[in-house]
Amino acid sequence: MEVSLSRFRPMVETDVPAVLALEHRAFPVPWTRQMLRDELAARNRTYLILDGETGIVAYGGVMLVDGDAHIMTMAVDEPNRRQGTGTSLLLALIDSALVAGAEHLTLELRVSNEAALGLYEKFGFAPVGIRPGYYVDEDALVMWAVDAAGAEYRRMLDRIREGTNE
Ligand SMILES: CC(C)(COP(=O)(O)OP(=O)(O)OC[C@H]1O[C@@H](n2cnc3c(N)ncnc32)[C@H](O)[C@@H]1OP(=O)(O)O)[C@@H](O)C(=O)NCCC(=O)NCCS
Numbered sequence: 001m002e003v004s005l006s007r008f009r010p011m012v013e014t015d016v017p018a019v020l021a022l023e024h025r026a027f028p029v030p031w032t033r034q035m036l037r038d039e040l041a042a043r044n045r046t047y048l049i050l051d052g053e054t055g056i057v058a059y060g061g062v063m064l065v066d067g068d069a070h071i072m073t074m075a076v077d078e079p080n081r082r083q084g085t086g087t088s089l090l091l092a093l094i095d096s097a098l099v100a101g102a103e104h105l106t107l108e109l110r111v112s113n114e115a116a117l118g119l120y121e122k123f124g125f126a127p128v129g130i131r132p133g134y135y136v137d138e139d140a141l142v143m144w145a146v147d148a149a150g151a152e153y154r155r156m157l158d159r160i161r162e163g164t165n166e
Pocket residue numbers: 026027073074075076077080081082083084085086087088108109110113114115116117118119120122
């Protein structure tokens with residue numbers, strides 16, 4: 001399988017200030033500059049950027065450990081939401097994880113994050129438990145999509161891709 005990043009490009013160190021600004025707009029408890037730098041420098045990570053006319057529109061990252069791909073974060077800037085960008089970004093992150101050998105996918109989200117829940121359910125993620133106090137001010141819902149390297153999951157990704165501009 002060839003990985004197509006389509007409109008996305010790998011994040012680099014010089015993106016950190018703009019991504020930090022997006023973090024502050026998108027999350028109640030944003031990642032810090034140092035966390036972003038550490039993530040970029042860490043092994044087994046892929047961080048992707050979508051550029052718009054006036055700056056970064058979306059970013060997200062995935063970590064691969066022993067066949068488990070962990071979606072670390074993703075955000076679409078507010079004016080650009082509900083246009084399929086989150087779907088395209090998650091497709092690109094999952095594609096890159098599958099090419100790198102991922103078998104299963106996992107992530108956490110705030111229990112109140114209905115937008116993210118809708119997105120992740122669309123990608124076949126199912127809730128497996130709650131991690132109390134994960135976000136300090138809120139619990140996390142833990143979700144998995146198992147057998148993501150299998151034919152059935154790949155067919156589902158293809159169906160999602162057909163509905164996008166990718
Ligand atoms: C979650 C997020 C990335 C979605 O990005 P997006 O570009 O709006 O996503 P899409 O347009 O591709 O929408 C995909 C699906 O997500 C769900 N969704 C997105 N926004 C939603 C909302 N406000 N309410 C309910 N469901 C929503 C829907 O199921 C949608 O599919 P549909 O448009 O066919 O109904 C975006 O809302 C965001 O950046 N939020 C702030 C940061 C964040 O919470 N990130 C996730 C951390 S776990």
